[in-house]
Amino acid sequence: MRSRVVHFALSCSALAGASMACAQEAADLPPDLPINEIQVLGTHNSYAMPADPRLIAYAERKMGGSMGDMAKPMPPAAAALFRDEHPNDVTLTEALNYRPLPLPEQLDAGVRSLEIDVNTDPEGGHFLDPAGYRYLRAQGVTDLAPFDTTDMDKPGFKVMHIPDLDFRSHCNTLVRCLTQIRTWSDAHPKHVPLFLLIEAKSQAVPIFPGATTEPPFDAAAFAELDREFLSVFPRDRIITPDDVRGTYPTLRDAVLAHHWPKLKDARGKVMFMILTAHGKSGTEAYIADHPSLRGRVAFLRSDPTDDYGAFLLVDNAVTHKDEIAANVKAGYIVRVRSDIETYEAKVNDLTRARTAFATGAQVVSTDFPVPGNVYGTSYVVRLPGDSVARISPAFAAP
Numbered sequence: 001m002r003s004r005v006v007h008f009a010l011s012c013s014a015l016a017g018a019s020m021a022c023a024q025e026a027a028d029l030p031p032d033l034p035i036n037e038i039q040v041l042g043t044h045n046s047y048a049m050p051a052d053p054r055l056i057a058y059a060e061r062k063m064g065g066s067m068g069d070m071a072k073p074m075p076p077a078a079a080a081l082f083r084d085e086h087p088n089d090v091t092l093t094e095a096l097n098y099r100p101l102p103l104p105e106q107l108d109a110g111v112r113s114l115e116i117d118v119n120t121d122p123e124g125g126h127f128l129d130p131a132g133y134r135y136l137r138a139q140g141v142t143d144l145a146p147f148d149t150t151d152m153d154k155p156g157f158k159v160m161h162i163p164d165l166d167f168r169s170h171c172n173t174l175v176r177c178l179t180q181i182r183t184w185s186d187a188h189p190k191h192v193p194l195f196l197l198i199e200a201k202s203q204a205v206p207i208f209p210g211a212t213t214e215p216p217f218d219a220a221a222f223a224e225l226d227r228e229f230l231s232v233f234p235r236d237r238i239i240t241p242d243d244v245r246g247t248y249p250t251l252r253d254a255v256l257a258h259h260w261p262k263l264k265d266a267r268g269k270v271m272f273m274i275l276t277a278h279g280k281s282g283t284e285a286y287i288a289d290h291p292s293l294r295g296r297v298a299f300l301r302s303d304p305t306d307d308y309g310a311f312l313l314v315d316n317a318v319t320h321k322d323e324i325a326a327n328v329k330a331g332y333i334v335r336v337r338s339d340i341e342t343y344e345a346k347v348n349d350l351t352r353a354r355t356a357f358a359t360g361a362q363v364v365s366t367d368f369p370v371p372g373n374v375y376g377t378s379y380v381v382r383l384p385g386d387s388v389a390r391i392s393p394a395f396a397a398p
Contacts, residue, residue, distance in 0.1 A: 010084035015023045024190040024267070026389040035193055035239070035271075036255075036333050038263065039357070041383045042113025042195065044337065046100050047159050047177055048167035051247040052145040053093070055132045059165055060092050062207040067341060068093060072373055085315040088343035096342040097374045098367035102170045103180045107188075110368050110388045113195035113335070114181065118157040118174050119214060120202075120221040128152045131164040131208035148172050151362040157228060162205050163212040174198075178232040180381060185237075185268060185394035192389045193239060193266040194364050196271065197335065198298065198311075200225070202279045219277065219285040226297040239271040241310065242292035250292045250307040255331040272298035273311045273335075315340060317356040324359040328394040335363040338381045342367060357384060360394025 029038065064070055068089040071079040100106065101112060123125060133144055146169055153157065153193040157174035160167040185191060200222075204214040215221070229238065239261055241251050248254035276282030289332050290296050293308045304327055311328055314320050326387035328334050338353035339345060345368050356364045360378040366381035373379060383390060390396075 002217070025188070026192055026387055029126045029192075029263055029389060029391065031262065033155045033263045033391065034258055034260040035330060036258060036260040036328075036362060038192065038194065038389045039360065039362055039364065039383065039392040040112035040195065040389050041110060041369055041381070042115065042197070042335065042363045043100055043106055043111050043369055044115050044365045045098070045117065045161055046103060046106060046111075046114040047116050047169045047171055048100055048166070049100070049170055050099060050145070051151065051166040052132070052136070053166060054136055054141065055165050056093050056096060058132075058135070059205070059207060063092065063205075066091050072156055083097065084319060086341060087316060087318075088341050088348075088358060090341045090343050092367060094343070094346065096166060097249050097342045097346075099374065100170070100367070101370065103177060104184045106193075106369065107181070107184045110383065110386075111369050112388055113197065115197040115199065116159055116174065116177050117161055117201050118159060118200045119163065119224070120217055122155055122215065122221070122222075122224070123160050125153045126215060127158045127160065127163055127167065127212060130167050130337050131211045132167075134210065135208045141341065150171065151176070157225065158248075160201075164208050165205055174228055175232060181270070182232050185270070191261065191268060194270045195333075195335075197269050197363075198225070198272055198274050200274055200276045200282065202282065207315040208269050217282060217285065219288060222286040225274075233270055236292045239266060239269050240297055241299055241308070242295065244310060245292065245294075252292075252307050252309040257308045258331045260331075260333075273301070273333075274298045275301035275313055297382075299333075304330070311335075311382075314361075317359055318352055320353050321355055321359050324361055325394060328360040328362065328392065332360055334359075334361040335362070335365060336361040338366045339368065339379075342373075342375075345373045345377055346375045346380040348375075350378045350379070350381070353381045358393055360392040362392060371387055 066084045066089050071082045096106045104237055151173050159169045159172055159174055165175045171180055184197055200217045200219050202214045244260055245251045245254045246259055299311040300314045312332050315337045324334055336356045338356040344352055368380050
């Protein structure tokens, strides 16, 4: 698995070392192709490192043995949505059975969309001492899985899946993650645009004694989030809502007119897309005083009817395939998942992946972009043709 990744990286590094720009990837794509007409491979929770299994075992005892158990106490509508987005009744251990490579290695392997979970920490130190590790130490455990606390005492967004439980990351701060991506981007200046999903987390799981609480994602936090984006990537390296809107009255009007940047103008750039576990209620502060996302750095997860509608997220491509295909053709950028909670890798079934690609969704996310998984199956998801980008089936000629 690693040899394949390293070989790809060295071929490009060798060119850069000879004072030559790395070759233009996906060179067969038309330069005037709007970026909403390409399809790339992405990863889910791209930053994550495995949680200490003793924490997961404790969580399973406290929260129930399976994903289905988690839906039981929810109101009917919320439970139905949860089951649609989590259709496989797996254990929490199975749900977290993915092992992402470090971000630069994923990019070397052809991944062009990364998902990063961020937790606001305006004072610094809020996530420095996880309650889960305090609990294990109190039980006499000394061989804890390493936890990088570099800069965790400083203000700034921290990168982790679930505080106290699943908090180990390849890059523990947003700036560190983005810097790794920027360094890779600088070395590959002709790459297709990178779609960076940023999940604003504010949903703690208070199962350990003295559990960490999540500071809210308010207007100040979102303003700081934009500042951190711009602290690593200059404005001219970012595709923003203003770039897409142009002179159209709303972002949605521009999207429905397919007024997306052309590929030739988007190479070497990134596009930030924010989502939250709370849906629109979690992102109201990002829209406030910024109608149709005017002046904002990132796009927001939206519905097709929103005036800022541009980026849609639909996890279940099997139950929503016709809806996804229609929205892609209408002009929206959609992210779907090719595997959910590692179930498809466990049973070695590519049905969901094939359906996801066939919808034409621009970003198809997987937990298994390279060979090798903890189940020992041959399951791996690659973009058809094994390129880094192709014309979306929604726009490709028959």
